[in-house]
Amino acid sequence: MARPFTPKVLTANHLLDGDVVYLAPGSRLTRKLSEAMLIEDESTAKALLEAAEARSSVLVGPYLADAIRDSDGRPRSTHIRETLRADGPSIDIL
Amino acid sequence: MYLYSEFDRTYVRNRVRMFRDQVDRRIDGSLSEEEFKPFRLMNGLYLQLHAYMLRVAIPYGTLDSRRLRQLAFIADRWDRGYGHFTTRQNIQFNWPRLKDVPDILDALADVDMHAIQTSGNCIRNVTADHFAGAAADELSDPRPVAELIRQWSTDHPEFTFLPRKFKIAVTGSPNDRAVTRAHDIGLRMVHSKEGQNGFEVIVGGGLGRTPVIGKVIREHLPEADLLPYLEAILHVYNAIGRRDNKYKARIKITVRETGIDAFRSRVEERFRIIRKEFLGADQQVIRRIRDTFAEPDYVQAPTAAFDDALRRDPAFRDFANGNVHRHKNPDYGIVSVSLKAHGRTPGDASSKQMRILADLAEAYGHDELRISHEQNVILPHVHRKDIPAVFAELSRGGLGTPNVGLASDIIACPGMDYCALATARSIPVARDIAVRLREIERDVGSLKIKISGCINACGHHHVGHIGILGLDRAGVENYQITLGGDATETAALGDRAGPGFPADELVPAIERLALTYLDIREDQDESFLETYRRTGLAPFQAALYPDAVPKGRGGHPERSNDAVS
Numbered sequence A: 001m002a003r004p005f006t007p008k009v010l011t012a013n014h015l016l017d018g019d020v021v022y023l024a025p026g027s028r029l030t031r032k033l034s035e036a037m038l039i040e041d042e043s044t045a046k047a048l049l050e051a052a053e054a055r056s057s058v059l060v061g062p063y064l065a066d067a068i069r070d071s072d073g074r075p076r077s078t079h080i081r082e083t084l085r086a087d088g089p090s091i092d093i094l
Numbered sequence B: 001m002y003l004y005s006e007f008d009r010t011y012v013r014n015r016v017r018m019f020r021d022q023v024d025r026r027i028d029g030s031l032s033e034e035e036f037k038p039f040r041l042m043n044g045l046y047l048q049l050h051a052y053m054l055r056v057a058i059p060y061g062t063l064d065s066r067r068l069r070q071l072a073f074i075a076d077r078w079d080r081g082y083g084h085f086t087t088r089q090n091i092q093f094n095w096p097r098l099k100d101v102p103d104i105l106d107a108l109a110d111v112d113m114h115a116i117q118t119s120g121n122c123i124r125n126v127t128a129d130h131f132a133g134a135a136a137d138e139l140s141d142p143r144p145v146a147e148l149i150r151q152w153s154t155d156h157p158e159f160t161f162l163p164r165k166f167k168i169a170v171t172g173s174p175n176d177r178a179v180t181r182a183h184d185i186g187l188r189m190v191h192s193k194e195g196q197n198g199f200e201v202i203v204g205g206g207l208g209r210t211p212v213i214g215k216v217i218r219e220h221l222p223e224a225d226l227l228p229y230l231e232a233i234l235h236v237y238n239a240i241g242r243r244d245n246k247y248k249a250r251i252k253i254t255v256r257e258t259g260i261d262a263f264r265s266r267v268e269e270r271f272r273i274i275r276k277e278f279l280g281a282d283q284q285v286i287r288r289i290r291d292t293f294a295e296p297d298y299v300q301a302p303t304a305a306f307d308d309a310l311r312r313d314p315a316f317r318d319f320a321n322g323n324v325h326r327h328k329n330p331d332y333g334i335v336s337v338s339l340k341a342h343g344r345t346p347g348d349a350s351s352k353q354m355r356i357l358a359d360l361a362e363a364y365g366h367d368e369l370r371i372s373h374e375q376n377v378i379l380p381h382v383h384r385k386d387i388p389a390v391f392a393e394l395s396r397g398g399l400g401t402p403n404v405g406l407a408s409d410i411i412a413c414p415g416m417d418y419c420a421l422a423t424a425r426s427i428p429v430a431r432d433i434a435v436r437l438r439e440i441e442r443d444v445g446s447l448k449i450k451i452s453g454c455i456n457a458c459g460h461h462h463v464g465h466i467g468i469l470g471l472d473r474a475g476v477e478n479y480q481i482t483l484g485g486d487a488t489e490t491a492a493l494g495d496r497a498g499p500g501f502p503a504d505e506l507v508p509a510i511e512r513l514a515l516t517y518l519d520i521r522e523d524q525d526e527s528f529l530e531t532y533r534r535t536g537l538a539p540f541q542a543a544l545y546p547d548a549v550p551k552g553r554g555g556h557p558e559r560s561n562d563a564v565s
Helices: A042-053 A080-087 B006-027 B033-042 B065-078 B098-110 B143-153 B223-240 B251-258 B260-275 B281-292 B304-312 B314-323 B351-364 B384-396 B427-437 B503-520 B528-535 B538-544
Strands: A008-014 A020-024 A028-030 A059-069 A075-077 B045-047 B052-056 B082-085 B091-093 B168-171 B185-191 B197-203 B215-222 B324-326 B332-337 B348-350 B369-371 B377-383 B449-452 B466-473 B476-483
Touching (some): A042 A059, A059 A080, B006 B033, B033 B045, B052 B098, B065 B082, B065 B098, B065 B351, B185 B223, B197 B223, B215 B260, B251 B260, B304 B314, B314 B324, B332 B384, B348 B351, B351 B369, B351 B377, B351 B384, B377 B384, B427 B503, B503 B538, B528 B538
Parallel strands (some): B168 B185, B449 B466
Antiparallel strands (some): A020 A028, A059 A075, B045 B052, B082 B348, B324 B332, B332 B377
């Protein structure tokens, strides 16, 4: 049985600098997870992913990542990997 | 040091030119990512979690001051002012922008370096003993052999699309510091009973999801037969290695499924056919290479300054005891510079530190440097009279940590802080263990802790005295511990201790292992590994799982809490 759909954000790396980017409202790209659009239905998610895959001159490897809405109403990741992608390395850089 | 010919220089420049054109076409939309990805990987450019990553080959870990300064320049000009030295003796830059990469490759070409074959299913950068050419126990310098293999394997038309990546390591010493038994091919330089130089050839070793200690395919291969024999092994692997399943495509699986005797027969048969095609050009080449790896012009001078510093300065004594190794010239020492300052990222060096190391190599080290697979930097030839001055300079640059070979000298892969494949973080774990064990690490003595952030085992955890493997358990990091691994000539894979630990319980667990060792060792001369081999898992399991029910499934204790393994 298919798993029920859970909310997602659409994310990818930017072609030029590899930065983590998210789809924000209005087809805008943002580097902040907190500004990303939380996608709450499956058909919208599928359509947005197809559209992102067509933007290959800007986006590399787009995919849908699980997220939830935090108490401020902003998207927040539910997996350590996505948290690190959003926040950057958890260590001091020299 | 290796020398490029004009042919080499032209070849590398042409590759940069081609890649510049490919990058331009990717940016203007002429190439899709699907089309571009193989090109960027062939030039060492990966896309990681947060950014592109450029992996630069350091041939068998060998550098000089000019090349290291160029790496520092690249770090400042196009990255974030640091580089990460890896377990394959390479350097990785973690933050380049796509459009800058051709310029970086041109800057590398300026000093006869490149990033070719640092990715893909080809023969990767050949690795070697980081004490090569200097070690007191060395039979022969492995670097000329590594260079010959590098020249033979670079852009080799038959071996550019192997079933899977292929790694070769060479050592010239009986004490194996190059992990030869965990490589696709390991070469140990040996003398035959008649005194003839040759190689013990080991095949089918490897770590990753299926760790295997390599098997001896030839006990003594004459020196002149090396390239045809390597070519025979690669040919057989290329022909019968599996391409249907990525996880069964490494030669270790081919050897296991074929059987070492049947695999050897096929290799020997191929070797007989192709040996006669090698008419001696390879032997002419290696003679020329050997000339470029001549011994340095050793200085003859008193060593009293070293002995004085030993008497006067306890900090220098710690450094000399741990970080200075026996050189074949008794007036010299091999200085290992730790890139494992407590609380820092293993293997990272700032551009400033790279320049300090380059200056020291030039002033005191016959202009030679090595990168070790243990992610440290080696000054292989330092006169003992100069070692106190070198230590002082290193200390000023944050490079004087006297912990080589101790618990905080940890191998750690980049883990989930950088790597797109990782399932857990490695660097914070290494950092926290190093800080936690700092007070007891001198009592503990030799202890190799190795950490991988996923099953691919870039951190060599299987061959750590204590190995740590980070996994993802339902979106939460969890760490498995293995014990008793060994990367040397007595190579062994570690035994899994039992269920994994959540991140916040791991560091205390590692401390319990160290304290248990101190409690149960027979005397101070018995190392952690020797104690483990004497006692087996049981006392260490008891320390790891004090509340466990003894002997769960598979001989592992079962934890009384809800931890998942």
